[in-house]
Amino acid sequence: MTRPAGESWDVAVIGAGPAGSSAALAAANGGARVLLVDRRERVGEPVQCAEFxxxxxxxxxxxxxxxxxxxxxxxxxxxxxxxxxxxxxxxxMLDRAAFDRSLAQAAEEAGAELATATSLEGWTGDGRLRLASGGEPFTAWAPVVIGADGPRSTVGQHVGLTNRIxxxxxxxxxxxxxxxxxxxxxxxxxxxxxxxxxxxxxxxxxxxxxxxxxxxxxxxxxxxxxxxxxxxxxxxxxxxxxxxxxxxxxVGGPLGTARAGTVLLVGAAAGHTHPVTGAGIHAAVSCGKTAGRAAARYTASGDEADLAQYENEWRARWGDVFRIASRRRTELLxxxxxxxxxxxxxxxxxxxxxxxxx
Ligand SMILES: Cc1cc2nc3c(=O)[nH]c(=O)nc-3n(C[C@H](O)[C@H](O)[C@H](O)COP(=O)(O)OP(=O)(O)OC[C@H]3O[C@@H](n4cnc5c(N)ncnc54)[C@H](O)[C@@H]3O)c2cc1C
Structure with a gap:
């Protein structure tokens, strides 16, 4: 367990799965000060994946x-x-724990601060993140929050964007x-x-x-x-x-939008999983990088248009893939x-x- 040393960052990434670590890596490489938190004690474990x-x-x-x-x-x-x-x-076939670990390590090497056994509990009234590390509550501030916290995302619930199927x-x-x-x-x-x-x-x-x-x-x-x-x-x-x-x-396809103001959702939190196959590792990495780059651009410019670009960019790469898959799933059912x-x-x-x- 490592509680973060600082109190404020440019970007807070919630969840150190493939989406979150890829986002943290890209944001740190883009010059942002990044906090990456995961409620798990050890990144990637236990594995909940078929690893293909x-x-x-x-x-x-x-x-x-x-x-x-x-x-x-x-x-x-x-x-x-x-x-x-x-x-x-x-x-x-991946060793998914090793895969997730190595992505998180790359994010750390790029300068992101990784806090494990640290969960996002919610927000304070004045917009700070309410976190808990080893049962100890604390708060942190970041203007951009990337919700990469999986299928039932706490970040998504906070901004009213949740998977339903x-x-x-x-x-x-x-x-x-x-x-x-x-x-x-x-x-x-x-x-x-x-x-x-x-x-x-x-x-x-x-x-x-x-x-x-x-x-x-x-x-x-x-x-x-x-x-x-x-x-x-x-x-x-x-x-x-x-x-x-x-x-x-x-498996209901991507959420209508993966952005609410300065909150970006990515990976399973955003419904970036294939509705027919259930696969989501590749999209999580790819969309994670896109989200991280957008967050770094916004950090430098302060212009929300840089965050809005995230939505266009991930859709350009994955929009058709998920749209066709959603149709096929509906037909299959x-x-x-x-x-x-x-x-x-x-x-x-x-x-x-x-x-x-x-
Ligand atoms: C049984 C199963 C088999 C699968 N098989 C495959 C497969 O073979 N191939 C494939 O491509 N995809 C597969 N998938 C889907 C794939 O695992 C996901 O699409 C992928 O893990 C999504 O990555 P992610 O980073 O978005 O989310 P996740 O990998 O789910 O990571 C989310 C992280 O957020 C953390 N977190 C959650 N809430 C909080 C919080 N409040 N505070 C702090 N941290 C939090 C979690 O601990 C977790 O580490 C499978 C899924 C399942 C369930």
């Missing part, structure tokens, strides 16, 4: 053998009928029968509005399922079913469970009970019909 990302992530994020656990060559999609489709798509996910770490080169995904009527995954990392794999949070009471049954299916296909060795995790993912096989072929990212329509 497109290989393109490595072009803009830390890399190295301690972070990239395995590369994958493609995605094997298991349809409800049992039919299998293989797609080339280079991917990486979620997927709920549960995952186990299992032993593989033999190492796999491809990531596997599974569609099944039980995985309502979502899918199952088997993402390999050497001798083990992350095996999980995410479904529409409205059906959360079916989640354990869905995971049981997926474990049986993966074992039945000879992919997974018995039913040894090495670890468990889970969490919620915003609407047609789920009609002909799931056909719905998946229209709405799952690997199939040509996914991109063919706007």
């Amino acid at each position: 990302a497109p290989a393109a992530l490595l072009l803009e994020a830390p890399t190295g053998p301690s972070i990239v656990v395995q590369r994958t060559t493609g995605i094997v999609t298991h349809l409800p009928s049992g039919a299998v489709e293989r797609t080339d798509a280079p991917g990486v 979620f997927a709920a996910a549960k995952q186990v770490e299992v032993l593989l029968e033999e190492p796999l080169e491809e990531a596997h995904v599974f569609f099944d009527p039980l995985f309502l509005g979502g899918y199952g995954w088997l993402f390999p990392k050497g001798e083990t794999a992350n095996l999980g399922v995410g479904i529409d949070a409205a059906w959360i009471e079916d989640l354990d049954r869905a995971l049981e079913h997926l474990m049986e299916r993966a074992a039945g296909l000879g992919l997974v060795m018995g039913r040894n469970v090495l670890g468990r995790t889970g969490g919620v993912i915003p 609407r047609t789920w009970n009609d002909d799931l096989e056909a719905a998946v072929r229209r709405c799952w990212v690997v199939f040509p019909a996914y991109d063919a329509r706007r």
